[in-house]
Amino acid sequence: MSTSIEQRVGAYIEKQGSLDLLRFITCGSVDDGKSTLIGRLLYEARLVFDDQIASLRNDSKKQGVQGSGIDFALLVDGLIAEREQGITIDVAYRFFNTDRRKFIVADTPGHEQYTRNMVTGASTADVAVILIDATQGVLVQTQRHSFITSLLGIKHVVLAINKMDLVDYSQAVFESIVDVYSEYSRHLEFESIMPIPLSATEGDNVIARSSNTTWYSGPTLLEYLETVEVGKSQLQHSFRFPVQWVNRPNADFRGYSGTVVAGVIETGQQIRVLPSGETAKVEEIILSKNSLDKAIVDQAVTITLDTNIDVSRGDVLVLADTPCEVSDQFEASLVWMNQEPGFIGRSYWLLIGTTRVNASITGIKHKVDINSFEKLSADSMQLNDLGEVTLSLDKAVPFEAYKSCKAMGAFVLIDRYSYATVGAGMIKFALRRAENIHRQALLVDRKARENLNGHGGKILWFTGLSGAGKSTVANALEQALHSRGMRTYILDGDNVRHGLNKDLGFTDADRVENIRRISEVAKLMLDAGLVVITSFISPFRSERDMARALFEAGEFLEIYVNIPLAVAEQRDPKGLYKKARRGELPNFTGIDSGYEAPEAPELELATAELSVDDCVAQILKII
Amino acid sequence: MKSIKQLSHLDSLEADSIHIMREVMAHAENPVMLYSIGKDSAVMLHLAQKAFYPSPPPFPLLHVDTRWKFQAMYKFRDEIAKSLGMDLIVHINPEGIANNINPFDHGSSQHTDVMKTQGLKQALDKYGFDAAFGGARRDEEKSRAKERVFSFRSKAHHWDPKNQRPELWSLYNGYKASGDSIRVFPLSNWTELDIWEYIYREQIPIVPLYFATERPVVERDGLLILVDDDRLQLQKGEKVEIRKVRFRTLGCYPLTGAVESDADDLASIILELLQSRSSERQGRAIDSDSSGSMEKKKQEGYF
Numbered sequence: 001m002s003t004s005i006e007q008r009v010g011a012y013i014e015k016q017g018s019l020d021l022l023r024f025i026t027c028g029s030v031d032d033g034k035s036t037l038i039g040r041l042l043y044e045a046r047l048v049f050d051d052q053i054a055s056l057r058n059d060s061k062k063q064g065v066q067g068s069g070i071d072f073a074l075l076v077d078g079l080i081a082e083r084e085q086g087i088t089i090d091v092a093y094r095f096f097n098t099d100r101r102k103f104i105v106a107d108t109p110g111h112e113q114y115t116r117n118m119v120t121g122a123s124t125a126d127v128a129v130i131l132i133d134a135t136q137g138v139l140v141q142t143q144r145h146s147f148i149t150s151l152l153g154i155k156h157v158v159l160a161i162n163k164m165d166l167v168d169y170s171q172a173v174f175e176s177i178v179d180v181y182s183e184y185s186r187h188l189e190f191e192s193i194m195p196i197p198l199s200a201t202e203g204d205n206v207i208a209r210s211s212n213t214t215w216y217s218g219p220t221l222l223e224y225l226e227t228v229e230v231g232k233s234q235l236q237h238s239f240r241f242p243v244q245w246v247n248r249p250n251a252d253f254r255g256y257s258g259t260v261v262a263g264v265i266e267t268g269q270q271i272r273v274l275p276s277g278e279t280a281k282v283e284e285i286i287l288s289k290n291s292l293d294k295a296i297v298d299q300a301v302t303i304t305l306d307t308n309i310d311v312s313r314g315d316v317l318v319l320a321d322t323p324c325e326v327s328d329q330f331e332a333s334l335v336w337m338n339q340e341p342g343f344i345g346r347s348y349w350l351l352i353g354t355t356r357v358n359a360s361i362t363g364i365k366h367k368v369d370i371n372s373f374e375k376l377s378a379d380s381m382q383l384n385d386l387g388e389v390t391l392s393l394d395k396a397v398p399f400e401a402y403k404s405c406k407a408m409g410a411f412v413l414i415d416r417y418s419y420a421t422v423g424a425g426m427i428k429f430a431l432r433r434a435e436n437i438h439r440q441a442l443l444v445d446r447k448a449r450e451n452l453n454g455h456g457g458k459i460l461w462f463t464g465l466s467g468a469g470k471s472t473v474a475n476a477l478e479q480a481l482h483s484r485g486m487r488t489y490i491l492d493g494d495n496v497r498h499g500l501n502k503d504l505g506f507t508d509a510d511r512v513e514n515i516r517r518i519s520e521v522a523k524l525m526l527d528a529g530l531v532v533i534t535s536f537i538s539p540f541r542s543e544r545d546m547a548r549a550l551f552e553a554g555e556f557l558e559i560y561v562n563i564p565l566a567v568a569e570q571r572d573p574k575g576l577y578k579k580a581r582r583g584e585l586p587n588f589t590g591i592d593s594g595y596e597a598p599e600a601p602e603l604e605l606a607t608a609e610l611s612v613d614d615c616v617a618q619i620l621k622i623i
Numbered sequence: 624m625k626s627i628k629q630l631s632h633l634d635s636l637e638a639d640s641i642h643i644m645r646e647v648m649a650h651a652e653n654p655v656m657l658y659s660i661g662k663d664s665a666v667m668l669h670l671a672q673k674a675f676y677p678s679p680p681p682f683p684l685l686h687v688d689t690r691w692k693f694q695a696m697y698k699f700r701d702e703i704a705k706s707l708g709m710d711l712i713v714h715i716n717p718e719g720i721a722n723n724i725n726p727f728d729h730g731s732s733q734h735t736d737v738m739k740t741q742g743l744k745q746a747l748d749k750y751g752f753d754a755a756f757g758g759a760r761r762d763e764e765k766s767r768a769k770e771r772v773f774s775f776r777s778k779a780h781h782w783d784p785k786n787q788r789p790e791l792w793s794l795y796n797g798y799k800a801s802g803d804s805i806r807v808f809p810l811s812n813w814t815e816l817d818i819w820e821y822i823y824r825e826q827i828p829i830v831p832l833y834f835a836t837e838r839p840v841v842e843r844d845g846l847l848i849l850v851d852d853d854r855l856q857l858q859k860g861e862k863v864e865i866r867k868v869r870f871r872t873l874g875c876y877p878l879t880g881a882v883e884s885d886a887d888d889l890a891s892i893i894l895e896l897l898q899s900r901s902s903e904r905q906g907r908a909i910d911s912d913s914s915g916s917m918e919k920k921k922q923e924g925y926f
Contacts, residue, residue, distance in 0.1 A: 010890065012893075012897075013820055013823055013824070013890075013893065016632070016633075016820055018631055019631065019632050020629055020630075020631065020632060021632045021635055021636075090769045090784070090785075090787065091769070092765075092768045092769050093761045093768055093811075093812065094761075094762075094768065095761070095762045095812070095814045097814075097816070102632045104812060116789050117789070119789070119791065120789045120790060120791050123791040123792045124791075124792060235629060244642070244645040244646065244649070245645045245648055245649065245675075247675065247677070247678055248678070249677050249678040249679070253677055255677075257645055257674075257675075258645075259638060259641075259642045259793070286676065286677075287673070288672065288673035288676045289676065296629075296630065297629075297630075298629070298630045298634075298635050298638050299630060299634070299638055300637070300638040300639075300641035300642050300645075300674070302676070313649060337789050349798070351794050351796060352794075354646075354649070406792065407792065407793070410791065410792045410794065411794070412789075412791060412794050412796060414796055414798060418800075419796070419798040419799055419800060420788060421788045421789050421790075421791075421796045424789065424791050
């Protein structure tokens with residue numbers, strides 16, 4: 001190769017290396033032409049290869065909805081189901097570059113049922129291109145997408161008013177849509193809104209300026225995307241570094257690997273480890289074999305410290321004099337992403353930065369009706385719900401408001417059994433309650449009460465279908481214990497549902513709350529030194545585990561009163577199964593509501609085969 | 624502070640990939656890196672060394688071999704593994720050997736299924752790997768564009784594209800039921816051009832087949848096939864020609880077409896790519912079997 005080519009290529013690659021990256025999403029209603037617009041952008045930027053065009057022409061003939069022309073949407077809709085249905089289901093990422101910038105486009109689905117996928121695409125985007133069909137104007141969907149865009153912290157929005165060819169490129173139509181949108185978006189938190197008239201199918205104002213819209217003097221879509229200024233703020237933010245991995249190849253080296261999520265760190269600076277608060281000096285910043293003077297936001301490095309302090313995965317390194325808050329109680333925005341609803345009181349894993357803690361929703365302040373923006377009260381989060389919630393964590397974590405630092409305020413909730421990502425949240429602020437409620441120290445404690453009783457407290461947690469014999473066995477057991485001089489109490493449906501829990505019904509959300517309250521009451525009784533027998537169906541594994549988590553090992557004994565459904569239904573001591581079968585008792589466990597059998601109970605009683613006395617004898621053996 | 628520039632595109636891609644690799648270490652008990660000897664594998668391996676330095680990458684390399692790779696690839700593979708001092712596991716599907724599965728007699732579809740898809744599943748099961756790094760990129764193919772970075776597989780290695788976990792911010796939920804496994808794609812957001820620019824910048828060694836030189840080829844079904852060993856039987860009317868060719872992508876030699884080219888160094892490859900009018904997977908026989916063929920293969924366990 002000649003030197004001149006080498007120089008040209010060298011210069012080009014150097015220039016490419018200095019380009020920055022813009023991530024944007026496209027969103028809009030079902031037929032607004034999002035995929036078509038991206039296809040057009042790639043096609044006109046000459047980023048679609050000849051063989052892809054050949055296969056596209058083929059596919060357009062078979063599946064396209066554009067008549068005899070090329071259906072650009074087929075370039076982007078990659079899943080078989082999407083191509084067959086002509087819709088976008090999942091986020092698709094596309095890549096292109098010009099001489100001025102590199103781009104990653106997330107094409108997100110328009111259907112309401114795929115809101116979670118739109119949230120996924122929006123979580124990493126700097127700019128949102130919101131499509132509006134000029135013949136339709138601002139729709140409910142447009143508002144919904146704008147709301148989510150704003151919620152996820154995207155500051156710059158393109159209002160791409162598409163299908164201008166179908167309204168004769170009318171300036172009046174364009175301006176009236178812009179007016180409606182401006183009015184609507186006043187309460188959203190965008191820094192800039194850029195309306196552009198275009199036609200994705202005809203190519204007007206996508207890349208080249210259109211002669212059909214001489215009244216429009218603003219940039220074309222590509223010009224805008226190439227020049228919009230975004231996201232310099234995290235560079236000026238205080239240094240934040242969640243530790244990902246402790247790098248310890250041998251006894252002589254101990255480094256902390258992670259990605260700088262905000263700010264800059266230099267060697268010699270004093271850092272603080274959160275939540276512990278210990279401080280040390282940065283000795284070295286390593287990126288592979290290079291030693292750096294400083295690391296900036298987004299850089300993945302390994303940091304060594306001048307003293308040996310305790311640092312592990314999940315800790316956050318900050319500058320010693322500009323730390324962030326640490327808390328275990330939050331108010332946050334939450335998007336629910338799973339078919340299985342989210343309940344107040346149920347325990348989830350919460351992933352924030354590189355740390356994982358147990359967390360539960362302590363309250364749902366309101367849900368937002370995604371179409372009217374009305375605030376609705378709710379006792380559970382359903383798929384695609386957006387709401388404001390309060391959360392309680394079992395361990396304090398370093399954090400910041402999502403608005404000021406995305407990486408320090410974003411979290412996901414994970415189901416502890418299916419491991420599914422069920423929720424995505426954005427911290428608003430910490431609740432101070434944790435610091436203000438001080439537990440009253442009592443002079444007479446549990447130990448003292450147990451000494452007086454002459455025996456320790458215990459929780460005997462019965463679980464099983466209605467009619468399995470829980471109450472019968474519980475009563476016989478209490479009699480046996482009582483006769484031995486032990487202090488006991490039975491918590492069961494009758495004494496709890498008629499008083500403490502009379503406000504609760506039998507929906508899944510109410511069942512979760514029912515068990516939560518019973519667990520807490522049982523805990524108080526244990527503290528009083530009693531042997532507590534609880535006798536509830538308690539159908540969900542996660543609530544039984546939540547109850548178990550309140551107690552020390554050995555205090556909580558789960559007793560599975562196991563009976564085949566057919567036998568319970570045949571016995572039907574209270575006539576409840578018959579009622580349920582007639583449809584008079586909705587949400588009845590075993591009929592139209594599930595029962596999750598314990599995986600490892602301390603004791604299993606097959607009450608179809610055992611006598612009541614046998615059952616009691618077995619329980620006495622394990623106490 | 625104002626004078627500090629944001630990270631460049633290549634640096635931020637590099638950082639993202641390193642972040643992903645380190646996250647896997649927090650979730651996987653027994654990870655492995657799929658090493659296919661190509662340019663993407665070369666970049667992935669280079670990133671792994673950067674991610675964990677000064678520790679060596681805390682996982683072995685796995686090459687699922689078909690016995691039909693280019694000779695130059697085998698040579699390169701063994702040299703790299705030796706020079707890095709990493710463990711290299713080579714697995715060949717024993718049933719494929721017993722039945723002498725090959726692309727000539729069994730066609731690309733069956734050859735790929737038995738030697739690659741089934742071979743990969745066997746190897747993952749045999750060693751109990753619960754996370755496997757792969758070098759796939761979203762710009763390669765439409766179904767890959769929709770795949771998550773952390774992509775879950777059932778015990779039977781099935782992929783369910785309609786039921787993928789939402790993947791937000793840089794928060795990767797890598798928790799899985801026992802028996803399930805994850806395929807992790809740290810290069811998801813890289814393009815072919817990014818790969819070459821990075822190889823150029825970091826001077827990463829790659830198989831010489833990527834560079835143009837005069838090689839013996841035959842034209843078959845529209846592809847230029849390299850005469851790599853004597854297992855290639857000439858069909859009627861075919862003749863071996865010496866042409867100046869290179870490969871944009873590497874696979875099994877009878878299934879991988881060469882392109883005529885003068886690009887004999889990294890700079891001219893990048894230049895050629897910028898002027899190119901066809902995508903790199905054009906030279907792959909397996910993708911064009913049918914529309915949606917990659918998605919179907921992936922559902923069955925193909926990487």
